[in-house]
Amino acid sequence: GVRQGFGGSAAAGDRASVTLPRPSSAAPALPRGVALDVPGLTPYLTPNRSFYRVDTALRVPDVPIDGYTLRIHGMVDREVELSFEELLSLPLVERRITLTCVSNPVGGRYAGNAAWLGIPVRDLLEEAGVRDGADAVKSTSADDMTIGTPLQALTDPDRDALVAVGMNGSPLPLEHGFPVRMVVPGLYGYVSATKWLVDLEVTRFADFKAYWSTRGYSVKAPIKTxxxxxxxxxxxxxxxxxxxxxxxxxxxxxxxxxxxxxxxxxxxxxxxxxxxxxxxxxxxxxxxxxxxxxxxxxxxxxxxxxxxxxxxxxxxxxxxxxxxxxxxxxxxx
Missing domain, CATH: 2.60.40.650 (Immunoglobulin-like)
Structure with a gap:
């Protein structure tokens, strides 16, 4: 299992020592007119320090690299376990993706745009070999938060769902999921954006209940315009x-x-x-x-x-x- 605690400093020390590899597929150059010059307008790219944070962790989990493992199992042909170093050795892609929290009210600030570096989830699932009949992936954090994501959104070749290790050119900030988190375009965070990620179980929605789906929220949640x-x-x-x-x-x-x-x-x-x-x-x-x-x-x-x-x-x-x-x-x- 992954050694983790609360209020510690092991992860902070590890983060300071991480050098992220260059992506094998970099994000395209920003269009010249992507940012408007209007005083008071939200910046096009959200700095890490001001990116919104919404989660259930009263204290940020301390998840050091030493002993870290991402486990992929369930309805698969081969169980896969990857250390943080092994994740960094895989082909990484960089994509700009806007995240939105389901708790964002009309006109609210729980949305932010960042450049994320990570491994396509579909590549990891392909390595494990997804079996017929599966329709969901249950992801679990180091502090036991569970999130359910439609399998189709994670295997879609036209959707850049990532197991992310970097944010805006730096290792993930501790409060945004260091060392590893999920980022899935087009889905509210409570069904896609697991921070401090340690486990991906390929399964069926009929066979589990994720944290928020037992608290009055829908099982599936595409982001609304x-x-x-x-x-x-x-x-x-x-x-x-x-x-x-x-x-x-x-x-x-x-x-x-x-x-x-x-x-x-x-x-x-x-x-x-x-x-x-x-x-x-x-x-x-x-x-x-x-x-x-x-x-x-x-x-x-x-x-x-x-x-x-x-x-x-x-x-x-x-x-x-x-x-x-x-x-x-x-x-x-």
């Missing part, structure tokens, strides 16, 4: 005239086709989108408002690349993600 206004801030006072309105929109693994803004329930007007990096990342947007004095409400909505618009219907975060249009109230003087 969402958009957010970052600028201006709620209840901000702005001067009359041309006012920049800007934010981010996401529809991971589908992509964002359009973002629209309206004022005081009026006609929708199309915003300008930043260049697209990929369908698994968010897009910044901006719109210029000819603001007149008074109290006003700004609203935003997005349409994904399939042509499906973001719903106006308000829904809470449970059981599978919030919905509704984000709005901010501002005063123009």
């Amino acid at each position: 969402s958009s957010r206004i970052d600028v201006p801030r709620p209840f901000q006072r702005v001067r009359a005239g041309r006012v920049p309105v800007a934010g981010v929109a996401w529809a991971q693994h589908r992509g964002v086709r359009r973002v629209e803004v309206r004022v005081d329930g009026g006609a929708w007007d199309e915003a300008r989108l930043a260049d697209e990096d990929g369908i698994d990342t968010w897009r910044q947007w901006t719109w210029t408002w000819d603001a007149r004095p008074g109290n006003h409400t700004l609203e935003v909505r997005a349409t994904d690349a399939t042509g499906e618009p973001q719903t106006a219907d308000r829904a809470p975060v449970a059981p599978n993600g919030s919905t509704g249009w984000h709005s901010v109230n501002v005063t123009v003087t």
